Amino acid sequence: xxxxxxxxxxxxxxxxxxxxxxxxxxxxxxxxxxxxxxxxxxxxxxxxxxxxxxxxxxxxxxxxxxxxxxxxxxxxxxxxxxxxxxxxxxxxxxxxxxxxxxxxxxxxxxxxxxxxxxxxxxxxxxxxxxxxxxxxxxxxxxxxxxxxxxxxxxxxxxxxxxxxxxxxxxxxxxxxxxxxxxxxxxxxxxxxxxxxxxxxxxxxxxxxxxxxxxxxxxxxxxxxxxxxxxxxxxxxxxxxxxxxxxxxxxxxxxxxxxxxxxxxxxxxxxxxxxxxxxxxxxxxxxxxxxxxxxxxxxxxxxxxxxxxxxxxxxxxxxxxxxxxxxxxxxxxx
Amino acid sequence: xxxxxxxxxxxxxxxxxxxxxxxxxxxxxxxxxxxxxxxxxxxxxxxxxxxxxxxxxxxxxxxxxxxxxxxxxxxxxxxxxxxxxxxxxxxxxxxxxxxxxxxxxxxxxxxxxxxxxxxxxxxxxxxxxxxxxxxxxxxxxxxxxxxxxxxxxxxxxxxxxxxxxxxxxxxxxxxxxxxxxxxxxxxxxxxxxxxxxxxxxxxxxxxxxxxxxxxxxxxxxxxxxxxxxxxxxxxxxxxxxxxxxxxxxxxxxxxxxxx
Numbered sequence: 001x002x003x004x005x006x007x008x009x010x011x012x013x014x015x016x017x018x019x020x021x022x023x024x025x026x027x028x029x030x031x032x033x034x035x036x037x038x039x040x041x042x043x044x045x046x047x048x049x050x051x052x053x054x055x056x057x058x059x060x061x062x063x064x065x066x067x068x069x070x071x072x073x074x075x076x077x078x079x080x081x082x083x084x085x086x087x088x089x090x091x092x093x094x095x096x097x098x099x100x101x102x103x104x105x106x107x108x109x110x111x112x113x114x115x116x117x118x119x120x121x122x123x124x125x126x127x128x129x130x131x132x133x134x135x136x137x138x139x140x141x142x143x144x145x146x147x148x149x150x151x152x153x154x155x156x157x158x159x160x161x162x163x164x165x166x167x168x169x170x171x172x173x174x175x176x177x178x179x180x181x182x183x184x185x186x187x188x189x190x191x192x193x194x195x196x197x198x199x200x201x202x203x204x205x206x207x208x209x210x211x212x213x214x215x216x217x218x219x220x221x222x223x224x225x226x227x228x229x230x231x232x233x234x235x236x237x238x239x240x241x242x243x244x245x246x247x248x249x250x251x252x253x254x255x256x257x258x259x260x261x262x263x264x265x266x267x268x269x270x271x272x273x274x275x276x277x278x279x280x281x282x283x284x285x286x287x288x289x290x291x292x293x294x295x296x297x298x299x300x301x302x303x304x305x306x307x308x309x310x311x312x313x314x315x316x317x318x319x320x321x322x323x324x325x326x327x328x329x330x331x332x333x
Numbered sequence: 334x335x336x337x338x339x340x341x342x343x344x345x346x347x348x349x350x351x352x353x354x355x356x357x358x359x360x361x362x363x364x365x366x367x368x369x370x371x372x373x374x375x376x377x378x379x380x381x382x383x384x385x386x387x388x389x390x391x392x393x394x395x396x397x398x399x400x401x402x403x404x405x406x407x408x409x410x411x412x413x414x415x416x417x418x419x420x421x422x423x424x425x426x427x428x429x430x431x432x433x434x435x436x437x438x439x440x441x442x443x444x445x446x447x448x449x450x451x452x453x454x455x456x457x458x459x460x461x462x463x464x465x466x467x468x469x470x471x472x473x474x475x476x477x478x479x480x481x482x483x484x485x486x487x488x489x490x491x492x493x494x495x496x497x498x499x500x501x502x503x504x505x506x507x508x509x510x511x512x513x514x515x516x517x518x519x520x521x522x523x524x525x526x527x528x529x530x531x532x533x534x535x536x537x538x539x540x541x542x543x544x545x546x547x548x549x550x551x552x553x554x555x556x557x558x559x560x561x562x563x564x565x566x567x568x569x570x571x572x573x574x575x576x577x578x579x580x581x582x583x584x585x586x587x588x589x590x591x592x
Binding site: 197198199200202203206207209210211214215216217218219220221277278 | 388390409410411414420422426427428429430431435436439440441442444448449450
């Protein structure tokens with residue numbers, strides 16, 4: 001404990017809030033985003049008859065497909081105790097590459113190239129973190145700048161247009177009456193969740209996130225699996241880039257500045273702690289739903305963009321307050 | 334040389350430097366089957382670094398490691414385990430955020446036909462080995478963070494035992510334990526010794542060392558001062574070796590440099 005005594009009144013005033021947060025955190029942390037989600041859904045359903053309809057549910061799904069893919073990418077890297085801040089840049093770059101290649105080389109080549117470039121960006125992130133021993137948030141922040149720069153350079157800072165209609169038909173189409181962009185991220189979610197719990201790679205990533213030195217001493221090839229986590233993040237961002245390009249119908253240079261914050265917030269809100277080693281991909285779905293429902297509902301109710309931004313920020317701060325384990329941090333920076 | 338006389342492990346002229354600092358300087362040591370060798374010295378004397386060379390956690394700058402008389406190539410923890418060298422670290426023993434069986438098999442997971450983790454088989458094996466070592470242990474499903482010091486130590490030892498360690502390195506195995514748990518670990522060490530396992534025991538506690546080890550090796554400032562059978566020297570004489578480097582009558586000087 002601190003040796004500097006707090007003024008009595010401040011300490012007393014802070015106690016109930018701290019205790020409340022402590023209780024909320026000690027419960028299974030799945031409960032919290034579920035409650036938040038339920039509250040939001042009830043609130044918006046009462047406030048607007050349009051909110052709770054199948055059509056609007058699909059809207060929420062379409063609007064959060066990219067966020068879910070990117071948040072899953074973030075989850076993998078956060079589980080190993082690192083962070084990938086380059087996601088928005090990787091999505092932009094891979095989206096532009098997909099748009100650039102689609103008319104010249106065909107849809108399949110464009111998609112494979114986008115995902116491949118995503119993987120390469122991830123590999124570069126992972127190798128730089130490991131070789132240069134630089135914290136991942138700095139390496140990936142640099143990579144954010146690099147990937148955005150390359151994406152802008154490719155077509156002289158203009159969006160990349162293309163004629164191909166196939167991609168748009170698939171991305172904006174339906175399968176068994178359900179939008180493809182709702183199905184795709186859910187399939188990816190299922191695969192990533194399976195990998196996290198049922199494969200050796202998943203087990204190793206949790207062990208690395210819990211304590212890299214311990215994992216390495218136990219014979220876990222930490223270097224390799226950390227790089228694999230970053231590659232996976234890049235691959236998922238590449239997939240997200242393809243979806244963005246299909247949804248917009250062009251290779252855009254503006255995938256939305258909120259993507260990074262929203263994805264990290266979704267991961268942490270779901271209960272995957274930034275300290276690494278705990279949580280899971282399936283939890284991230286909940287965090288994404290909270291953010292998506294919040295954005296959709298506030299939009300329907302006609303909140304202005306800046307009000308939405310403020311409310312979202314408040315929700316995120318409280319969500320993080322509930323989810324992080326302060327015992328792990330001696331000093332709060 | 335008769336196979337029986339071949340040391341289980343031999344370290345020859347091990348050197349390790351961190352930057353310009355010599356952490357371990359020209360240390361040679363032998364360990365026989367069923368022997369418990371206590372490695373003692375001040376903090377920073379080089380004991381942990383020396384032992385990490387053997388366990389593959391630290392790379393040596395020069396020197397050789399022989400296992401059963403044959404040169405062993407140990408460059409990482411995986412290599413060491415391949416030679417039957419298992420380590421129980423003071424601080425690096427267990428991954429806190431995963432459960433006992435995940436820890437037991439960490440780095441050596443059992444997998445199903447499909448390549449997925451076979452958690453059922455791993456848990457069954459964990460229950461079996463824990464039943465032998467610590468029959469009261471029940472908390473198989475919790476992250477080991479939730480376990481007591483003794484329970485954690487028994488999980489760490491279970492891991493070594495399950496994988497048929499021939500050479501066991503224990504770094505301060507009883508430092509965090511109460512008296513009853515310390516005795517449990519001591520009994521375990523004796524049992525392992527009877528099974529012919531060679532044990533390096535690193536400890537600050539000279540009483541622990543005299544209880545468990547047949548021989549002590551004293552290090553000071555990265556060098557080996559000497560070795561002694563615990564029956565030939567007193568605790569005070571060993572303390573003298575640790576503090577001043579003085580060699581009592583019952584102790585042996587390190588062997589001359591092996592060429």
